[in-house]
Amino acid sequence: MATGGESPEAEDTFAKLLRAHATLRGTRPAFRHKDLGLWQTWTWAEVYDETRAIAQGLIGLGLKRGATIAIVGANRPRLYWSITAAQMIGAVPVPVYADAVADEIAAVLDHSEATIIVAQDQEQVDKILSVRDRLPRLAHLLYDEPRGLNEYAERGLAALAAIAAIGRAALADPAVARDLDRLIDGGRGSDPSVILYTSGTTGRSKGVVLSGERSIGAARCTVAFDRLTDQDEALAYLPLAWVGDHYLNYAQGYVAGFCIACPESAETAANDLREIGPTYHFAPPRAFEALLTRVQIRMEDSGAVKRWLYRAFMDVAGRWGEKIANGEPVPLNARMAYRLGDLLIYAPLKNALGLSRVRVAYTAGEAIGADLFAFYRSIGLNLKQLYGQTEAFLFVTAQTDRAVRSDAVGPPAPNVELRIADSGEVQFKSPGMFVGYFREDDKTRETMTDDGYVKTGDAGFFDPDGQLKIIDRAKDVGRLSGGQLFAPKYIENKLKFFPEIREAVAIGDGRDFVAAMINIELASVANWAERQAIAYASYQELAANPRVYAMIEKRVDAVNRALSLEPVMAGAQIRRFLILPKELDPDDGELTRTQKVRRGVIAERYASLIVGLNSGASEASISAEITYEDGRKGKLEATVRIVDLPPYPPARAPRPPARKANAA
Amino acid sequence: MELLRAVFVDPFAQMVAAPDLLAQTIWEGLVAGVLYSLIALGFVLIYKASGVFNFAQGIMMVFAALTLVGLHEKGVPAWAALILTIAVMYALALAIERLVLRPLVNQPDIILLMATFGITYFLIGFGELVFGGNPKSMITKELLLPDGALDLHILGGKVELQKLDIAAAAIALIMVVSLATFFQRTRIGRALRAVADDHQAALSVGISLDQIWVIVWFTAGVVALATGIFWGARSEVSFALQVVALKALPVLILGGLTSVPGAIVGGLIIGVGEKLGEFYWGPLLGGGIESWLAYVIALAFLLVRPQGLFGERIIERI
């Protein structure tokens, strides 16, 4: 951290960090937010001032040390400040997913025992008010954006700005200001700093309690690891309640003192990315994939010369780009060609994607396709993988700049101890490790080993150069009735590497063979269908189209071929598949908020299809009721075709597999 | 073989051998091109705002030049004649809006096209009646336009730039830039773009079609006056001059009827292409290809780029 000026070293709470930055770099930008089409900027000194006002206002509402306060909404500066304001007092902020439906919000709010809620806008306020009868403790509901709320006369409803104004007025009294200073000083690093609720891939979500000193300690490690300084800038567009945002933007931002930019709205994030040009960026693989798809579609629509240049130089990048990025020796003429390509294609491309200033980019959350990963690495984006968990306060492993591969997630992050249990489960001890689950000590005990390691629930192994490879959830790895190993996620990820496949669910544990239900990616298949002159009126019709089926069959067959090359996995090739007539959707409970499939829900809703897959039938029917976000119900009725595929014989001797086949 | 050589090798060899001649040819092409651009701009402005292909654009140019020269002949000083001519063009725009466009509003395009034929013959008749049918010469000197030539000794030879041409290029450039700024930034410009896009919607936000039409026809009239002065100075002011307007047609094919940059760049391409073709390839065909070459260039270009120079594929949901 030599380059970006000093960074506070001793502070063990976020409130103290904020105070330190306000003195160290008071005039540097701390937050940005695009409002009415313009970027508004607040300096660290201003943020400290605003945050104190909110904190004093919250004290006025009776918020005390140890009490919880919920924050519901998208990435907005005032919501981040509310988090710090609560931490100033010693209260515990609980960020809640903004796109959660009322029921989910009620469950989290109730479990967290929050008496005060800070909500972003009318939408969130309405949602909370609709479940108010289930929140007996709720005393104050504050909102950031007043639009549409002027005429609400609900008990306890007030504008955050009004509360902050009261706080600011009170702070004019030096005695009150001194009291607040004392509260900040009195904050202990070992106290709970935040409670982050897990997204709940498996069962109900749990509240992960993190302490200030551990959170800040972990962030210090990675800030040093990636050499982040106050000259950096990140776009905070990931869900506020997600550990990724809280770590990468909030914790690292407060440690390094870099600027956190909040997009205008979720829809404008891609545009805002271009305008801000962050230097530090995280995106899940599917976001990188969507970007690439957009590039490819645009290239296909562009003129012949541009297309030719693009192909030629992407070829150069594909051959040399990753080697150059990894610092391997490369012949001079290749280096020159790459330079030229950078001038003509890569740099403009990165600029169009908003990635031209990015120094460090991470992806995680699911496996990333080798080609996809290689694409970004080869055009000179320092994209790396990490493996993390809410319980670790994100980082468990992270790749170093010079040893990056798509099929592994890197060696242990700084100061992380990592081991593979006999069961194959990955276990860790880390600087940011959680304190426990909120109000669920039994669950905490279940998750910890006797010697203080956290069980991740993921199965994995170390490859020869020390990078961790994750196969699947430990409990999801099963066996076919013939005894062959069956790792559903491994197979699903291989399927999902194809742009045409959005989601896949593989079924095989305890059964005779592997079958798969496939969800097509509308954007990509629709584009393909247009070029093939296939007419369709709805998603359902497109999904059932015989030519779409034939195209997907080729993809499944390719996955089988790849599986057949891997001795351990060759027995679990896909023998039958079908295409789902409906897009899996978090609003219908089929996916989690972080877009992971919920197997239980799917097994139940699509039971008739699964029966069909496991029988010899050539089609299966489904009739299911679907509940939409707003409580309306709809009916899904369809008959879908099931396709049989011949398996490939297992490869005899293990030979070096193709890059793609090796990806996990 | 001989022929291929004459078409594909010799002209380029000539260009390389005598770069000063090449520069001279290109310069002349550019000057002609700028004037084509101005004429095409007149067409584009009117077409955008009122959806009318103004057949009378060529005659408006002659009429403007004729009025200027005619007034001067009748003893009006040059500067006053210029101002008066501009006033006449404004009156003409008002009259066309009131007497032709307004009564024909919501009529099919072909009727409006026919109406511009009417305007053409009216202007010919009226011009002859007032100023007589004899060719006149442009009052270049009185308008303080420079004459003579500027010799540049470059590229191992001499390139001769007519001062009049330099003035023409400069004035055309000033007009194009100010028109572009005006239409890009002012409320009238925004209104014009709105009218060009959807009449009904424009009316509903309080844009007066009548006012916009007058402005557009007046602007086209002023542009016509400028082109009339310079074309008139190159030859003479007579009704035969209106055929120059036909040169704008390939420009419009190339640049599109609705694109201002298309008109400008299209004009330059046609101008330069025509002069190069005439000078280097013309002798092969015995010369005189200038009159039709422009169309060949435009059509050849369209084969490669069917949407025209700046045309965008129309994105519209149905």
Add this chain to the structure above:
Amino acid sequence: MKAETDDILLAVEHVSLSFGGVRAISDVSFDIRRGEIRAIIGPNGAGKTSMLNVVNGFYHPQKGAIRWRGRARARMKPYEAAAQGIARTFQNVALFKGMTTLDNIMTGRNLRMKRNLFWQALRRGPALDEEIANRRVCEEIIDFLEIEHIRKTPVGALPYGLQKRVELGRALAMEPELLLLDEPMAGMNREEKEDMSRFIVEANRYRGATIALIEHDIGVVMDLSDRVVVLDYGRKIADDVPDKVKSDGKVIGAYLGVSH
């Protein structure tokens, strides 16, 4: 929340309109009070759109008069109606398809731009301040209608529901006294209709626009409007508050086709 005063903004008095021999509107009278949401409903071909066209000057009635702010209005053109504070949207969306969302909404400010054209062209002085002030109004409307993400998108490429929103935005940018909405929710799904209803109500309450709207979704009409006038075959058959209109025999007849 309703304007209970009898402050009448616009009165239609015995208006008749015909095209050739075809009667579109026969002797219709009704009024619009300042601050209310007034619905005009009726089966297809009842003369609803013709009525709006009369109000904003697209059509000129052969008989009858329009009183605007208490004074009889002379035959006027649409742009004059706009200058007097009447804005509207269209059944089939009339937007400037080649322009961006922002430019479309900015055209709604055209009447408010008064500064010298020369300074406008140079973007200097008071003209610049004026441009900025108007841009701000438009940005507030963009924020209000939640269309930030399409600010710079040419509207021709937008889906229908968003186009309707942009069109409403352009009308709101005029800060009209009377806003005429011709089927603002046609072709929308339920969620889009709910959004649009919210925008209409908020435009009425907080932006102070009196609204007259035509809509086919009777549920929406009854929810939104303060008073409803019902037309059938160019005649007025009912004019009352929604509850009364709902139970009116003639209205039910017209809608169910009993009387024809």
